Amino acid sequence: MPTPQPISSLTIHLTPEHLGFLAYLYPKEDPEDALIKLLDSARTRAIRRAEQQVRVLHLDQEQAEDQEEDPEESVSLSADVVENPIGALQELCQRQQISMPRYEFEVIPEGFRCLVLAMGLRGVGEGRSKKQAKVMAGHCSFKK
CATH class of the missing domain: 1.10.1220 (Arc Repressor Mutant)
Structure with a gap:
């Protein structure tokens, strides 16, 4: 073809x-x-x-028995396995050919709070720097 x-x-x-x-x-x-x-x-x-x-399946999540076989590749995530959550989110978005993660920052007394939205995932993280808050938000987005 x-x-x-x-x-x-x-x-x-x-x-x-x-x-x-x-x-x-x-x-x-x-x-x-x-x-x-x-x-x-x-x-x-x-x-x-x-x-x-887009459905995101965690490594420890079982699929329902009555669910039909999906010919598309499922996306598997685990908070324990992800060392670079920011890069992992970007790679997943690229692999699924959807828009990149959106990060929103807020100043808080302890430093910064970051909200990440990607592929139906949502994560909130806090840290002394924007980078630290972003990494924490990325880790949080991989948790159930």
Whole structure:
């Protein structure tokens, strides 16, 4: 089977109804920019929906007996095995071809608090530095 080639050009014909819809959604944009924004928005929504459907299995978690065999490779995680949680999260996201982890920081009296969101995983960590808080959040995201 031949490998698909990337599209180098694409022609889209818009009806007056399409143009009206784009003008309604993005009144300050020209039709081409409005269409690009609409497509980008749809792509982002599709990626977020896909991220919510990713199941993460921990090493000590048993699969339900009635669960069908999934042809896709399951992602296995263990907090004990992960030495570099930041890198491990990034590798998992790349392997699953989804957006990279998002980190949010907050200043607290003890230093910093970090929230990480990736593949439906959520982790919160605290530390004296942003890096330490980020690592702790990464470890926390791998726990059940």
